[in-house]
Amino acid sequence: MVVIFFSCNKKDSTPSTVARFQIEGDHTFAPAVVKFINKSEHADKFHWTFGDGSVSTEENPMHIYNNGGIYTVTLEAEGPGGSDTDMYEVIIKNIPTHCFFYKLIINDLPFTDPNTGSGWDVTNGPDVFFQIIDVNNNVLYGDQSLRIENVIPDSLPLIWEWNVGNYWEVPSLNAGYKIEVYDYDLLNSNDLIGQVDFFPPDFMTITQHYPDTLHLINNDLSIDVLVEWEQ
Numbered sequence: 185m186v187v188i189f190f191s192c193n194k195k196d197s198t199p200s201t202v203a204r205f206q207i208e209g210d211h212t213f214a215p216a217v218v219k220f221i222n223k224s225e226h227a228d229k230f231h232w233t234f235g236d237g238s239v240s241t242e243e244n245p246m247h248i249y250n251n252g253g254i255y256t257v258t259l260e261a262e263g264p265g266g267s268d269t270d271m272y273e274v275i276i277k278n279i280p281t282h283c284f285f286y287k288l289i290i291n292d293l294p295f296t297d298p299n300t301g302s303g304w305d306v307t308n309g310p311d312v313f314f315q316i317i318d319v320n321n322n323v324l325y326g327d328q329s330l331r332i333e334n335v336i337p338d339s340l341p342l343i344w345e346w347n348v349g350n351y352w353e354v355p356s357l358n359a360g361y362k363i364e365v366y367d368y369d370l371l372n373s374n375d376l377i378g379q380v381d382f383f384p385p386d387f388m389t390i391t392q393h394y395p396d397t398l399h400l401i402n403n404d405l406s407i408d409v410l411v412e413w414e415q
């Protein structure tokens with residue numbers, strides 16, 4: 185008599201479930217969008233807890249952390265081979281309370297006065313400087329001593345830099361500012377070439393998310409400001 189034994193070991197034929205994930209977007213300022221990339225194996229059901237009271241059953245969820253902190257994220261993965269858990273500590277930096285200017289670049293400016301159609305200076309290019317003002321027109325930074333003289337299109341971009349340790353701090357991140365660009369005139373009043381607005385909360389959103397460079401454009405005036413955000 186021949187007896188054939190069939191091996192029917194469930195553990196051998198059904199691979200174990202492994203919970204595993206990677207994340208993108210942590211170690212940034214709040215509000216932060218964090219992406220969770222599921223690397224689990226042999227799993228078809230997922231349960232995430234994000235450490236701030238929120239949960240998800242999506243395979244690859246995204247989550248917004250509105251405040252800084254350390255959040256313990258847990259993924260429970262389930263499959264035919266059982267269940268497994270993976271954990272990760274998501275670190276989100278607090279919302280910045282400081283913004284510093286360290287470089288200001290005029291990429292483009294109008295070379296003629298739109299009101300008169302003529303150049304800002306009669307015989308040569310404008311002598312360009314800028315001022316940063318608040319909503320009450322108080323000058324916070326800048327004057328004619330910053331001027332770059334006889335600017336022509338080939339002079340662009342015009343660049344001003346602050347020294348390390350001497351960056352210009354935006355007084356409040358919840359107020360509006362203007363950067364005015366002038367042509368210096370020795371004999372007459374200075375000509376206002378143009379101005380751009382800067383409202384920090386515009387850049388403190390999930391979509392803008394604290395850019396290193398603020399692109400400020402108004403008509404033919406185009407200014408980039410390089411900034412540092414700090415807590």
Ligand SMILES: [Ca+2]
Pocket residue numbers: 304305306367368369375
């Ligand atoms: Ca002038």
Ligand SMILES: [Ca+2]
Pocket residue numbers: 305308309310311333334335
């Ligand atoms: Ca000039």
